[in-house]
Amino acid sequence: MATAFKASVITPESILFEADVTGAQVPAFDGLVGIMHQRAPLLAKLGTGVLRLDGAEGTQRYVVAGGYAQMKDDVLTILTNEAIPEDKITAALITAEEAKLETVTGTDLPAMEKRAAIQARVQAMRQVLA
Amino acid sequence: MAKARVIIKRRKAVRNIRKITKVMQMIATSRYQKAYRRAVGTKPFVKKIGELVASAVQAVRGSGKPIDHPLLKEPAPGLQKQVVLVVTSNRGLCGGYNGNVLRLANHTIKELEAAGETVELHVSGKKGIAFFRFQHRAMAETHTKIGDTPKFAEIEQVAEKFMKSYTEGKISGVKIVYMRFISVGQQRATVIDVLPLGGVGGEAEAAAPVQYDFMPSAEELLNELIPVTVKITVFQAFIEAAVSEQIARMVAMKAATDAADKMGKKLQQQYNRARQSQITSELAELMGGVEAMK
Numbered sequence: 001m002a003t004a005f006k007a008s009v010i011t012p013e014s015i016l017f018e019a020d021v022t023g024a025q026v027p028a029f030d031g032l033v034g035i036m037h038q039r040a041p042l043l044a045k046l047g048t049g050v051l052r053l054d055g056a057e058g059t060q061r062y063v064v065a066g067g068y069a070q071m072k073d074d075v076l077t078i079l080t081n082e083a084i085p086e087d088k089i090t091a092a093l094i095t096a097e098e099a100k101l102e103t104v105t106g107t108d109l110p111a112m113e114k115r116a117a118i119q120a121r122v123q124a125m126r127q128v129l130a
Numbered sequence: 131m132a133k134a135r136v137i138i139k140r141r142k143a144v145r146n147i148r149k150i151t152k153v154m155q156m157i158a159t160s161r162y163q164k165a166y167r168r169a170v171g172t173k174p175f176v177k178k179i180g181e182l183v184a185s186a187v188q189a190v191r192g193s194g195k196p197i198d199h200p201l202l203k204e205p206a207p208g209l210q211k212q213v214v215l216v217v218t219s220n221r222g223l224c225g226g227y228n229g230n231v232l233r234l235a236n237h238t239i240k241e242l243e244a245a246g247e248t249v250e251l252h253v254s255g256k257k258g259i260a261f262f263r264f265q266h267r268a269m270a271e272t273h274t275k276i277g278d279t280p281k282f283a284e285i286e287q288v289a290e291k292f293m294k295s296y297t298e299g300k301i302s303g304v305k306i307v308y309m310r311f312i313s314v315g316q317q318r319a320t321v322i323d324v325l326p327l328g329g330v331g332g333e334a335e336a337a338a339p340v341q342y343d344f345m346p347s348a349e350e351l352l353n354e355l356i357p358v359t360v361k362i363t364v365f366q367a368f369i370e371a372a373v374s375e376q377i378a379r380m381v382a383m384k385a386a387t388d389a390a391d392k393m394g395k396k397l398q399q400q401y402n403r404a405r406q407s408q409i410t411s412e413l414a415e416l417m418g419g420v421e422a423m424k
Contacts, residue, residue, distance in 0.1 A: 010178060012282040012365055014171040028345055043185060044345035045354060068182055068355075072340055079178050081282060 005037040007053055007076040009062060009083050016083055017053065017060060024076055025052040026069045027124075033069070035076055042071040046080060048120035050127050061086040063124045065117065086128055094125050134404040141397040148390035154223065155383035161278060162376035168279065169311060169373045176362055183355045188339050189348035199356050201293060201327050205302035210247045213270075213292060213301050214239055215364075217308035217371040218258030220274060225382035227309060227375055228257040234319040235307040236265075250301065254368070278376070280368040282361075289324075289361040296325050308367045309374035317374040324363050327356065 002022035009017040024035040027049025035042070046067040053060045067080025084093075097118060104114050190197055216235040218228045235258075239249050253259050254273040262269055276284060295301045303325050310320040344351055 008174075010175050012172055012175045012362065013168060015174055030345070033345075041340045041342045042345070043182060043342040043348075043351060045351060068179075068351075070178070070182060072342075077178055079175060079182070081286070 003037040004056070005074045005076065007078070009051070009053075009064075009078045009080070011080060011083055016062070016085070019055055021053045021055045021076070023054040025050075026076075026078065027051060027064060028069070035071060037074055039071050039074075042069065044069045046078070048117065049124050051078060051083065061128055063089060063121065063128060065121055065124075084125070089125050089128050091129070094122055094129070097122050097125065134401055134408055137397055137401040137404055141394060141401060144390050144394050144397060148387055148394065151383045151386040151390060155380060155387055158376050158379040158383055162373065162380055165278065165369075165373040165376050169369045172362075172366060172369055176366065179355065179358055179362055183352065183359060185340065185342060186344070186348045186352040186355060189342065189344060190352055192339070193348070195349065197352065199353055200297040201325065201356050201360065204326060205296075206299055209299065209302045211250060211301045212242050212247045213250045213252060213295070213304045214242070215252040215254065215288075215304065215306045216258050216262075217306065217368060218253070218255030218261075219371075219375045220256045220277060222257060223382060224375055224379035225385075227378035227382075228255075228261070230319040231307060231309050231371075232258060232261050234321065238305065238307055238321050239267075247302070276368060278372055280365065280372060282365055285365040285368055286361050289364040290357075292325060292364070293357055293360055301325075306364065306367045308371040309378075311370040311373045311377075314377060317377060322363070322367065324360060327360065 004020040004022050007017070007019065007021040007024055008015060022036070026033045026035060026044065027047050029045045029047040032049070033042070033044060046064055046069055048065045049063070051062045051064045053062075062083040062085055064078065064080045064083045066082075067078065070077045070079070101115060101118050101122075104111055104118070106112075187197060214235065216231065218231055222228070239251070242249050250270045251262065251267060252271040252273075253262055253269050254276055256274055259269065259272050259274070273288070292301075292304045296304065303323065305321055305323055307319065307321050309317050311317050342348075
């Protein structure tokens with residue numbers, strides 16, 4: 001059996017997850033990073049994507065949008081402004097998110113970045129639902 | 131001595147008020163517990179962000195490069211425009227809560243103006259807005275929708291505006307006046323400096339530094355983390371203000387309930403006395419009448 005290590009998902013408002021996991025898949029800004037126990041210390045910026053935490057009681061998935069991941073002393077900490085748990089993701093939420101896309105208009109850089117961010121979130125949510 | 135009927139009316143009014151204040155106290159208690167949990171909930175995030183900044187600062191210093199970030203730069207000389215954000219509540223009936231914050235805000239503004247600074251006033255909460263309107267002070271920005279449970283996404287926008295103005299050289303600093311939550315028994319009106327940032331990574335780990343894999347480089351990470359610390363500072367001020375408000379309301383409503391209790395007892399006594407003297411005088415009149423008939 002894979003060795004467990006501690007993991008937690010922290011947002012500015014609360015601690016969403018805190019338990020032992022055997023493996024984690026973290027959506028870093030430039031691709032997925034797999035983490036297992038005794039990984040060397042890591043400090044990574046997160047992108048938008050699906051965070052997967054494999055624990056003894058099954059797999060937990062969250063859609064995260066930005067933030068930071070820290071691995072130190074066999075403890076993984078995910079700091080993010082927003083993490084939506086798998087069970088909160090519904091087709092209605094995706095539709096609402098897509099509706100937001102239409103409100104962001106303009107061809108300047110901030111608007112384009114905003115649209116890209118929403119699109120990335122929608123894509124991550126779809127991935128979880130699929 | 132007042133008539134028994136008048137006293138009954140007053141007693142009823144006091145009892146009704148007591149019911150209201152009692153309910154308000156209970157509502158404030160439950161809101162306080164919620165707000166307190168939120169305030170405690172932000173602590174781990176703040177602690178971790180501090181730790182990450184310290185690690186990144188150490189790595190950047192270790193590589194011999196200077197830490198350079200627009201938010202760390204001192205404002206241009208001659209630029210004397212401070213933003214003062216005052217955090218008050220939307221609702222009243224919370225004792226001296228708003229009064230204390232507004233008094234300190236007024237004092238801070240006067241001090242800054244005496245030092246030759248221009249003050250750009252931002253106010254959150256209807257009570258503060260009403261106060262400054264009464265004082266005929268222009269407010270650059272007002273917020274009334276933040277309420278009891280400040281959301282990070284809302285506060286983030288407020289903080290981002292501050293950082294944008296600061297980096298564009300429009301303002302020389304940002305101060306927040308709010309009620310700091312020290313403990314359940316102690317809250318104090320406080321002024322904090324949000325910008326310019328005095329320095330970062332002051333709490334850098336003294337022990338053997340951890341050799342991190344930085345993704346991206348430590349410098350880039352630090353540049354991203356510095357704005358996060360500003361956002362967190364503003365967010366914490368709002369969260370603490372929300373907790374303090376509920377505590378103040380709880381205490382004020384408890385005092386009001388107790389006072390109503392005391393008043394009710396006194397009125398009951400007065401009523402008993404009035405009733406008794408009324409009976410006595412009626413009896414005396416009756417006896418007088420009987421005597422006269424003889």
